[in-house]
Amino acid sequence: MSIFGSIMSKIFSHPAAAPAPSAPSASSDSAPAAAPVPSAVAPAAVPDGVPAAPTTASPVAATAPAPPVDVAAVLTGMASKNPEALHWQTSIVDLLKLLDLDSSLKSRTDLAHELSYAGDTSDSASMNIWLHKAVMTKLGENGGRVPDDLKA
Structure with a gap:
């Protein structure tokens, strides 16, 4: 499974991802x-x-589309139960940690390639900022409801 596929799976299959009332x-x-x-x-x-x-x-x-998953609500709920103070709203590393996925540089570089990052992968700070916004945007494109300030 792709890294982004794993991210989607962890968020969209989470029990808190049930449709809103x-x-x-x-x-x-x-x-x-x-x-x-x-x-x-x-x-x-x-x-x-x-x-x-x-x-x-x-x-x-x-076959009507399923209601969108509130990505922020799912992640906020997961973060509230996590003993570590993770800033998933701004950090791709913390987002991956929250989802219990590999947050290593190699994994993030692979994710950048998967999402067609055109920048320099050796500039990890720029890549990380781009990755976080790209992941949030793609979650929104794939059935997630993501606040505009988290997307690119």
Whole structure:
């Protein structure tokens, strides 16, 4: 698994990554609404001779995107249970430590290559700043809700 894949897995599969209280009620509302709509549409579509419309609508409703994971809330919760004072909001090293992942220079260099870092990997300070923002941005692109101040 890629390093970024490991980061995503640790955050998105964490028990605190469960949808926010408002999201389940929206999902609950959507699920019952989705079931009656195809049933209501199916009888109307059958006489029209277009049974494919309800069949197509049903899978689309079933594959609605999952609510975004609140990345900051998950990480804040993890940090509150960690005995070490980790500054995951600004430090890629601390973020990796919080997720119990390898935070070595080699691992961070590999992550930089994975995320297409174009800078000099021997300038670890610049690379680390870029990595933190790139990871947060990619988490946002992959289903995470990340505060704007943590993204690039």
